[in-house]
Structures are given as structure tokens and as C-alpha cells.
Amino acid sequence: MKASLVLASVFTALVNTVSADGVEGTAEGFASEVTGGGTATPVYPTTTDELVSYLGDSEARVIILQQEFDFTGTEGSLTEEGCAPWGTGDACQLAINQNGWCDNYQSSATKVSVTYDAAATIGITVGSNKSIVGKGTSGVIRGKGLRIVGAENVIVQNIEITELNPSLVWGGDAITLDSSDLVWIDHVTTSLIGRQHIVLGTDADNRVTISNNKIDGTTSWSPNCDSYAYWGLYFGGSSDKITLKNNYIFHTSGRSPKVTGTTLLHAVNNYFSDINGHAFEIDSSTQVLAEGNLFESVDTLVDGQEGALFVPDSDGSACSDSLGRSCEANGYTSSGTWSGTDSSFLSGFSGYTIASAEAYSSVSGLVSTAGNSL
Ligand SMILES: *[C@@H]1O[C@H](CO)[C@@H](O)[C@H](O)[C@H]1NC(C)=O
Numbered sequence: 001m002k003a004s005l006v007l008a009s010v011f012t013a014l015v016n017t018v019s020a021d022g023v024e025g026t027a028e029g030f031a032s033e034v035t036g037g038g039t040a041t042p043v044y045p046t047t048t049d050e051l052v053s054y055l056g057d058s059e060a061r062v063i064i065l066q067q068e069f070d071f072t073g074t075e076g077s078l079t080e081e082g083c084a085p086w087g088t089g090d091a092c093q094l095a096i097n098q099n100g101w102c103d104n105y106q107s108s109a110t111k112v113s114v115t116y117d118a119a120a121t122i123g124i125t126v127g128s129n130k131s132i133v134g135k136g137t138s139g140v141i142r143g144k145g146l147r148i149v150g151a152e153n154v155i156v157q158n159i160e161i162t163e164l165n166p167s168l169v170w171g172g173d174a175i176t177l178d179s180s181d182l183v184w185i186d187h188v189t190t191s192l193i194g195r196q197h198i199v200l201g202t203d204a205d206n207r208v209t210i211s212n213n214k215i216d217g218t219t220s221w222s223p224n225c226d227s228y229a230y231w232g233l234y235f236g237g238s239s240d241k242i243t244l245k246n247n248y249i250f251h252t253s254g255r256s257p258k259v260t261g262t263t264l265l266h267a268v269n270n271y272f273s274d275i276n277g278h279a280f281e282i283d284s285s286t287q288v289l290a291e292g293n294l295f296e297s298v299d300t301l302v303d304g305q306e307g308a309l310f311v312p313d314s315d316g317s318a319c320s321d322s323l324g325r326s327c328e329a330n331g332y333t334s335s336g337t338w339s340g341t342d343s344s345f346l347s348g349f350s351g352y353t354i355a356s357a358e359a360y361s362s363v364s365g366l367v368s369t370a371g372n373s374l
Contacts (some may be wrong), residue, residue: 035129036184079113091225120144121165127151132146137160173196228367321347
């Protein structure tokens with residue numbers, strides 16, 4: 001080979017190494033085997049239609065977002081009868097009558113007319129074997145969420161999802177999982193969401209890792225008619241195994257998270273801050289290990305504790321047999337109290353990859369590192 005050719009290929013290799021766009025790092029915990037779009041050549045959508053097409057087709061894809069995709073108005077707006085379950089004050093959320101919710105569950109609620117953006121009410125379909133990765137802080141999806149339903153092996157990293165009819169219950173969920181397996185949601189920022197920031201449906205969602213996300217509950221409309229979003233994280237599902245690590249969850253008032261179905265949740269090294277209602281709901285038949293988390297100004301740590309909860313604050317040695325290490329104590333500042341002494345379910349961690357844990361004192365730095373900040 002000529003020297004100039006050798007130089008050229010060395011140069012190309014260098015450029016490729018430096019500029020390769022794709023997933024950073026690997027998932028910890030239950031979804032550690034996720035590969036998403038793997039080594040597929042990256043694609044760079046430039047329109048909402050292209051984004052929808054790349055996410056929903058049956059190819060393995062690495063989809064790089066380097067701009068905002070604004071879906072508001074793309075499916076029109078609807079005006080219909082909804083309801084006002086918490087009154088009609090300016091800061092109160094109203095509700096869309098989805099599946100008869102206003103009639104069946106809030107039947108005494110005042111009926112009111114609601115107008116909303118149609119695109120936000122149902123997320124973009126995401127197929128199997130996809131990586132969706134934002135560049136810097138540029139990857140924003142406005143006015144529509146992501147729907148990973150009946151799909152497996154998906155990575156969503158370093159994007160922001162915002163503005164899903166935040167004034168309305170059923171206005172839209174940011175990320176929905178159902179009938180899935182191996183999903184990693186990492187460094188995602190969610191804000192101004194009408195319904196759930198992340199929701200795992202009632203079917204099996206299997207192995208899921210939710211890490212380094214910024215769940216921003218700051219809003220102008222809520223059930224409490226204040227600025228604290230109620231509908232944070234909803235972890236349903238049959239036999240789901242969820243690692244929730246290094247997330248910054250703040251300014252919410254409920255469901256942060258709600259754990260239901262038969263979910264096993266490992267909540268480790270999260271920063272729960274400024275929650276003026278409750279953080280956890282732990283329904284019967286669920287199992288929650290909460291270690292190394294920092295709770296700051298969280299009124300109620302758990303509301304409705306019917307499932308199994310292990311909080312290894314005084315002695316973490318019960319984790320050794322199943323996790324291969326001791327568990328970390330949680331830290332509390334200006335927060336409520338709880339106790340969780342049931343370690344009998346920890347054997348359910350055996351055979352899985354378990355996320356590591358650091359002392360809770362390391363967690364407050366998530367204020368600046370969580371969300372789409374890569
Ligand atoms: C995802 O990729 C794997 C490995 O290449 C393949 O076996 C599987 O069929 C793919 N799934 C779909 C739904 O395309």
C-alpha cells in the first residue's frame with residue numbers, strides 16, 4: 001500500500017473512533033444483557049415521520065437524535081367532555097375521559113370541556129433491537145412519548161421527552177413498556193407530562209434497568225392543585241425485575257414509584273428530593289429492596305405498604321447470600337420514616353446481574369449528572 005493510502009486509512013480510522021455516535025456504557029442490573037441496535041450503522045432522522053419510521057420498523061437500528069422533534073399539532077387537537085376531579089382552579093389538573101375514567105372512577109367529578117393535543121396521548125411505537133440516543137442535549141421529543149410494547153432489546157439514552165398535555169390526566173405517558181424484555185432507559189429527562197413519566201403495564205415487562213434519569217415533576221397543574229406532579233413512575237407487570245439506579249426524582253407528590261403487580265424492584269442510589277406527598281407505594285405481592293438512596297424533603301416515604309420491603313439501614317448483611325455483598329444504608333434529610341425488615345425475598349435476586357451500590361452520600365451529585373447530560 002502507498003504511504004498516502006496508509007495515512008488516509010489511519011486518518012479515517014481515527015475520525016471514526018472519535019466521532020462514533022451510539023450508546024455510552026452498558027446497563028447495570030437486570031437488563032445488563034441489553035444491546036439495542038448493536039453495531040448497526042447509525043441513522044440520523046431529520047423529520048418526525050423519519051423518526052417514527054426508524055423507531056417502528058423491523059430493522060435493528062442505532063437512531064441518533066441531534067435536534068428537536070416537535071409532534072405538537074401533528075395529529076390535530078381534540079375538544080370533548082372531560083372532568084374536573086379536583087376542582088376547576090387554575091393549578092388543578094383536569095382529566096380526559098379516557099376509557100370512561102370520568103364516568104367510572106370519578107363519577108362525581110364536575111364535567112368540563114377539555115381541549116388537548118392528540119399526538120401526545122399515545123407514544124411512538126418502538127420495535128425490537130433499537131438504540132435511541134441523543135447527542136449532547138439536542139435530542140428532544142416534544143409532544144409525544146415512546147411506546148415499547150411487544151418489543152425487546154431496546155436502549156433509550158440521553159434524550160428529553162416533554163410537553164404531553166401536562167394540564168390533563170391521560171394527557172400522555174412519556175415512556176410506556178408492556179410485554180417487553182431487556183429495556184434500558186438511561187440519562188433521559190422527562191418533564192411536563194400529563195400522566196406517567198414511566199409506566200410499566202400489567203403484562204410481563206421482564207428485565208428492565210432505569211438509570212441516571214431526571215424525573216422532573218415541576219408543573220403548573222396537579223391533582224393537589226399545586227406545582228407537584230402526582231403521576232411519577234408506575235411499575236406494574238407480572239414477574240418484572242427492575243433495577244432503578246442513580247435517578248434524580250424530584251418535585252413530585254405521588255407514585256414515585258408505585259410498585260404493583262408482582263414486581264421485584266431494586267431501588268439503589270437514587271436521589272428522591274422535594275416530594276410533598278409520597279415516594280413509594282408498595283402493593284401486595286410486590287418486593288422492594290431500597291438501599292443507598294438519599295431522601296431529602298420527602299414527606300411520606302411509603303404510602304400503602306402491603307408488599308415486602310427491605311430497608312437495610314441498620315444491618316445490610318442479610319443481602320450477602322443473594323447479592324454477594326452487604327447492602328447500603330439509606331440516608332434521610334427532613335423526611336418521614338419507614339421500616340422494612342422483610343429480607344425473605346432477596347433469594348429472587350440469585351442468578352441475575354445485580355447493580356452495585358455506593359454509600360448514599362455519593363448520591364446528591366445526581367442533581368447535575370442525571371438526565372440528558374451525556
Ligand atoms: C432482534 O435481534 C436478534 C438478534 O439478531 C434476533 O434474533 C431477533 O429476531 C430480533 N428481533 C426482532 C423482533 O427482529
